[in-house]
Amino acid sequence: MTTRIERHHYDVVVIGAGGAGLRAAIEARLAGKRTAIISKSLFGKAHTVMAEGGAAAAMGNVNPRDNWQVHFRDTMRGGKFLNNYRMAELHAKEAPQRIWELETYGALFDRTKDGKISQRNFGGHEYPRLAHVGDRTGLELIRTLQQKIVSLQQEDKKEHGDYEARIKVFAETTITDLLLDSDRRIAGAFGYYRESGEFVLFEAPAVVLATGGVGRSYKVTSNSWEYTGDGHALALRAGATLINMEFLQFHPTGMVWPPSVKGILVTESVRGDGGVLRNSEGRRFMFDYVPDVFRKQYAETEEEADRWYTDPDNNRRPPELLPRDEVARAINAEVKAGRGSPAGGVYLDVSTRLSPEEIKRRLPSMYHQFKELADVDITKQPMEVGPTCHYVMGGVEVDPDTTAAVGNVQGLFAAGEVSGGMHGSNRLGGNSLSDLLVFGKRAGEHAAAYVDTLGTRPKVSTADVEAAVEQALAPLERKGGESPYRLQQDLQTVMGDLVGIIRRKSELEEALVRLAELRDRANRVSVAGGRRYNPGWHLALDLRNMLIVSECTARAALEREESRGGHTREDFPTMSPKWRTVNLVCSLDGDKVRLEHKPLPKMPPELMKLFDRAELAKYLTDEELAEFDALTAEAHAEEAAK
Amino acid sequence: MGNQDAPVKTGTTRHFRIWRGDESGGELVDYQVEVNEGEVVLDVIHRLQATQAPDLACRWNCKAGKCGSCSMEINGMPRLGCMTRMSTFDDNETVTITPLRTFPIIRDLVTDVSFNYEKARETPAFAPPPDLAPGEYRMQQVDVERSQEFRKCIECFLCQNTCHVIRDHEENKPAFSGPRFFIRAAELDMHPLDTRNDRKEYAQASQGLGYCNITKCCTEVCPEGIKITDNAIIPMKERVVDRRYDPLVWLGSKIFRRGQREAEQTARESAPVGTAHSHAGASHEPGAEAEAERGVHWGRQVPQPQAPAVDSRGRLPISEFTFDRPAAPSPFGEDVTFPMPPKDLNYAHPEQKD
Numbered sequence: 001m002t003t004r005i006e007r008h009h010y011d012v013v014v015i016g017a018g019g020a021g022l023r024a025a026i027e028a029r030l031a032g033k034r035t036a037i038i039s040k041s042l043f044g045k046a047h048t049v050m051a052e053g054g055a056a057a058a059m060g061n062v063n064p065r066d067n068w069q070v071h072f073r074d075t076m077r078g079g080k081f082l083n084n085y086r087m088a089e090l091h092a093k094e095a096p097q098r099i100w101e102l103e104t105y106g107a108l109f110d111r112t113k114d115g116k117i118s119q120r121n122f123g124g125h126e127y128p129r130l131a132h133v134g135d136r137t138g139l140e141l142i143r144t145l146q147q148k149i150v151s152l153q154q155e156d157k158k159e160h161g162d163y164e165a166r167i168k169v170f171a172e173t174t175i176t177d178l179l180l181d182s183d184r185r186i187a188g189a190f191g192y193y194r195e196s197g198e199f200v201l202f203e204a205p206a207v208v209l210a211t212g213g214v215g216r217s218y219k220v221t222s223n224s225w226e227y228t229g230d231g232h233a234l235a236l237r238a239g240a241t242l243i244n245m246e247f248l249q250f251h252p253t254g255m256v257w258p259p260s261v262k263g264i265l266v267t268e269s270v271r272g273d274g275g276v277l278r279n280s281e282g283r284r285f286m287f288d289y290v291p292d293v294f295r296k297q298y299a300e301t302e303e304e305a306d307r308w309y310t311d312p313d314n315n316r317r318p319p320e321l322l323p324r325d326e327v328a329r330a331i332n333a334e335v336k337a338g339r340g341s342p343a344g345g346v347y348l349d350v351s352t353r354l355s356p357e358e359i360k361r362r363l364p365s366m367y368h369q370f371k372e373l374a375d376v377d378i379t380k381q382p383m384e385v386g387p388t389c390h391y392v393m394g395g396v397e398v399d400p401d402t403t404a405a406v407g408n409v410q411g412l413f414a415a416g417e418v419s420g421g422m423h424g425s426n427r428l429g430g431n432s433l434s435d436l437l438v439f440g441k442r443a444g445e446h447a448a449a450y451v452d453t454l455g456t457r458p459k460v461s462t463a464d465v466e467a468a469v470e471q472a473l474a475p476l477e478r479k480g481g482e483s484p485y486r487l488q489q490d491l492q493t494v495m496g497d498l499v500g501i502i503r504r505k506s507e508l509e510e511a512l513v514r515l516a517e518l519r520d521r522a523n524r525v526s527v528a529g530g531r532r533y534n535p536g537w538h539l540a541l542d543l544r545n546m547l548i549v550s551e552c553t554a555r556a557a558l559e560r561e562e563s564r565g566g567h568t569r570e571d572f573p574t575m576s577p578k579w580r581t582v583n584l585v586c587s588l589d590g591d592k593v594r595l596e597h598k599p600l601p602k603m604p605p606e607l608m609k610l611f612d613r614a615e616l617a618k619y620l621t622d623e624e625l626a627e628f629d630a631l632t633a634e635a636h637a638e639e640a641a642k
Numbered sequence: 643m644g645n646q647d648a649p650v651k652t653g654t655t656r657h658f659r660i661w662r663g664d665e666s667g668g669e670l671v672d673y674q675v676e677v678n679e680g681e682v683v684l685d686v687i688h689r690l691q692a693t694q695a696p697d698l699a700c701r702w703n704c705k706a707g708k709c710g711s712c713s714m715e716i717n718g719m720p721r722l723g724c725m726t727r728m729s730t731f732d733d734n735e736t737v738t739i740t741p742l743r744t745f746p747i748i749r750d751l752v753t754d755v756s757f758n759y760e761k762a763r764e765t766p767a768f769a770p771p772p773d774l775a776p777g778e779y780r781m782q783q784v785d786v787e788r789s790q791e792f793r794k795c796i797e798c799f800l801c802q803n804t805c806h807v808i809r810d811h812e813e814n815k816p817a818f819s820g821p822r823f824f825i826r827a828a829e830l831d832m833h834p835l836d837t838r839n840d841r842k843e844y845a846q847a848s849q850g851l852g853y854c855n856i857t858k859c860c861t862e863v864c865p866e867g868i869k870i871t872d873n874a875i876i877p878m879k880e881r882v883v884d885r886r887y888d889p890l891v892w893l894g895s896k897i898f899r900r901g902q903r904e905a906e907q908t909a910r911e912s913a914p915v916g917t918a919h920s921h922a923g924a925s926h927e928p929g930a931e932a933e934a935e936r937g938v939h940w941g942r943q944v945p946q947p948q949a950p951a952v953d954s955r956g957r958l959p960i961s962e963f964t965f966d967r968p969a970a971p972s973p974f975g976e977d978v979t980f981p982m983p984p985k986d987l988n989y990a991h992p993e994q995k996d
């Protein structure tokens with residue numbers, strides 16, 4: 001082999017330096033393992049910095065009635081009962097401990113009057129539950145974990161004379177392949193330094209995937225360039241399976257104008273504080289989109305809706321405050337009907353509803369964001385907003401307790417947005433940051449424990465490394481092919497137009513055809529320039545991942561014939577109890593995506609009992625309900641016997 | 643810089659000059675590129691990548707001023723590319739983009755900022771109170787707010803890039819941590835539950851706080867609006883100087899002075915853990931006090947502050963491009979050399995011997 005490859009040996013390699021990755025690395029290092037953290041961007045810049053609202057944990061600081069059972073219930077409701085119940089349970093139980101731990105690392109959350117961590121209200125959470133730091137909670141989270149890692153390195157320096165004795169950060173390094181031994185055990189990870197283009201091989205028996213989401217395959221997204229679904233694709237190629245890939249969360253209000261900020265979030269509190277949505281005809285259209293199940297809780301006239309802001313006890317809520325998926329669909333429908341704004345969104349207006357002083361006081365960061373980024377004064381003008389691709393619920397299928405990837409591979413773990421199951425068909429705001437901490441910790445812990453069980457270390461095969469090198473160099477060696485930027489644009493168009501918020505059979509079928517064409521074209525992409533910090537080359541390599549993950553989404557979306565949470569089929573507009581019992585599982589067969597049905601794990605009675613029958617009736621099949629009734633009857637009988 | 647309100651017409655072609663090259667050298671390359679209404683500089687760079695220069699290297703992540711990746715110098719001003727709107731330039735103004743000057747070039751607009759991560763690693767971490775379990779921390783909002791200001795830092799390193807102590811002064815880098823890490827020290831100093839009580843002294847003795855002569859250039863470029871100088875650097879310097887007026891400390895440190903050096907050294911390395919952590923008075927930690935006291939220039943007249951030269955906008959000229967000769971002009975005039983000789987300083991220089 002002529003190419004120089006740098007080799008490193010670690011016990012645990014964590015791919016991703018967001019909240020999940022850093023928390024996993026801390027845990028692995030605390031378990032005494034030599035740990036590497038790998039990140040595509042600089043240390044401390046991962047996508048987690050962008051999270052604003054907060055981290056959900058039932059600490060009960062603001063409302064003492066809050067506890068893990070309530071949080072669990074909210075999470076299951078939010079995910080429309082498709083969540084892996086065990087993950088939701090662990091998450092609700094362990095989140096407070098994980099948040100408190102951050103304080104011992106130096107985090108400074110906003111406080112309540114009695115000096116505890118303050119908690120704020122958020123859509124779908126019954127009590128104020130989100131620990132926060134103004135609107136930069138993600139930054140606080142990542143900086144805290146980053147600084148904890150530094151403090152561990154300082155301990156190591158004291159002990160071994162070297163900061164990097166047990167934990168090292170490889171910033172601006174991209175992993176392109178996972179390497180397995182002949183028993184399908186993880187043996188290492190292969191990648192390149194973005195700075196130099198040099199290749200690097202990590203030999204390690206355990207890999208934790210914490211690579212975040214897939215939003216970059218969409219035209220309008222709140223996600224950064226990192227979100228190309230690398231972890232999803234690495235897992236697939238290593239033999240693991242993905243679940244729930246049809247569920248993507250579209251946030252209803254992203255900025256659509258000017259183009260430079262397209263997709264950037266406008267927080268939900270703008271609507272909570274009186275912002276209303278209007279179409280190009282000036283109509284407050286949300287009144288036309290209240291679904292029957294919500295009819296009773298939402299106002300029918302503008303007058304009533306307006307009274308709610310001052311007197312919420314005697315009036316019903318304005319329809320602008322419907323759940324995220326409903327609002328996103330309504331905006332989408334208005335735009336498709338030709339009643340959108342020039343930039344393809346609708347108007348969100350607070351300027352005619354609140355005084356300028358009031359707006360600046362209540363929404364300082366939004367005022368600032370529009371002023372700085374868009375040169376729009378929201379105290380004088382409406383904002384133009386539209387749905388933006390925000391979060392992928394789907395991801396690597398994992399064992400809830402150990403986060404070990406399910407499928408034909410050992411030694412692979414996944415946590416954070418890249419894993420699936422926890423959020424079901426729809427994620428509640430604030431549940432992601434806590435998810436990162438809870439399952440990040442578990443991933444680190446169990447990866448370390450797995451390493452301890454190994455007798456001999458799996459060996460990387462030279463042939464695999466050679467193949468990885470060849471694959472990585474291919475776009476640079478081809479001449480006269482297509483530009484990766486063109487291809488990415490085309491992919492974003494296909495996904496945005498055909499696998500967007502509202503899906504139809506015919507469009508999904510067309511999307512699959514177009515995706516196959518794109519995959520073909522991707523094999524002919526060529527890039528100019530050399531290997532040193534060459535963004536064209538980086539994109540060409542990421543495209544491979546984006547394409548395969550997009551195909552999983554399109555296939556699963558075509559298969560699931562119902563509408564639930566982040567998946568809406570125009571031809572199957574309602575939720576079906578039968579589909580609730582099914583997970584769609586993607587795996588790779590050669591380079592073909594295979595889709596299978598797999599039954600959802602069954603919730604045990606003690607958790608089932610946290611819900612009342614009327615609510616369960618909305619989700620469960622008749623058989624499941626009959627079972628539930630039998631259980632309650634039994635419990636009653638027991639009670640009576642006492 | 644141009645008319646704030648002038649809208650950029652849709653699809654105008656604009657002249658950009660972008661530095662292309664690597665550590666072996668490079669040059670400004672001219673580009674004619676389409677600019678649409680409402681775009682920021684980073685959009686234009688992305689358009690260039692997609693059309694004319696696919697291998698143009700540039701860092702970015704969030705495109706919303708939150709991650710601090712896209713730091714660059716735009717017409718000589720250190721800025722975030724994603725937060726610099728094209729409408730802030732005149733219609734026919736040439737936009738010149740260069741990489742951060744203080745850090746070694748990797749390629750094009752990407753520089754090697756590892757200096758900052760090394761300094762981060764040298765700054766002692768938060769020292770949690772040993773007697774409090776997770777969940778038992780109690781702090782008042784007013785008390786955490788002071789540190790929270792510094793925790794807003796997005797680590798764009800624009801302040802580090804701007805600070806004249808290391809800009810074009812490679813030789814000062816080993817001894818100087820820079821404004822980003824002064825605010826880190828200040829943040830921990832003001833943290834209500836941090837148990838180390840020598841943060842200021844550490845900043846003075848080991849971070850090179852003494853090199854800083856409060857020019858405020860760092861505050862001026864901070865995209866988060868952190869008052870680096872007023873709220874972090876000055877209070878830390880003042881507190882170090884304050885020691886002089888505390889008669890007890892004064893006496894104590896005189897007595898302990900001799901033979902204290904080794905003790906100081908070990909005290910610093912073994913992270914002294916105190917119980918009470920007061921911001922109001924002296925720390926009463928002999929090693930730290932002696933360190934602080936040694937750092938003060940007794941009985942010297944405070945010299946007249948040197949006023950930096952300002953340009954037509956009343957700002958410090960940071961630009962090399964508007965300048966008539968190569969290399970950076972000193973913001974303090976050509977006749978002042980840095981680092982200033984210790985005798986000219988009104989505060990302690992870390993290398994100053996008694």
Ligand SMILES: Cc1cc2nc3c(=O)[nH]c(=O)nc-3n(C[C@H](O)[C@H](O)[C@H](O)COP(=O)(O)OP(=O)(O)OC[C@H]3O[C@@H](n4cnc5c(N)ncnc54)[C@H](O)[C@@H]3O)c2cc1C
Pocket residue numbers: 015016017018019020021038039040041046047048049050051052053054055056138173174175176191210211212213222223226230231265390391415416417418429430431432433434436
């Ligand atoms: C605008 C916005 C606001 C949000 N607000 C909230 C909120 O208020 N509350 C909440 O709970 N959630 C929120 N979320 C969601 C939440 O921020 C994310 O889901 C979460 O941060 C994901 O964290 P992670 O650790 O899984 O991955 P990330 O933080 O995204 O990190 C991924 C890491 O993996 C690395 N990586 C990826 N691929 C590779 C590869 N091939 N090789 C090496 N490294 C790789 C990346 O460089 C990066 O370091 C928000 C999201 C957005 C976009």
Ligand code: SF4
Pocket residue numbers: 804805806807820821853854855856857858859860861871875
């Ligand atoms: S005030 Fe001036 S000298 Fe001091 S850190 Fe800031 S830029 Fe550097």
Ligand code: SF4
Pocket residue numbers: 710794795796797798799800801802821822825860863864865866867868870
């Ligand atoms: S203090 Fe301000 S300028 Fe300096 S790194 Fe932080 S955000 Fe950037």
Ligand code: FES
Pocket residue numbers: 701702703704705706707708709710711712713722723724725
């Ligand atoms: S891209 Fe994140 S600050 Fe500019």
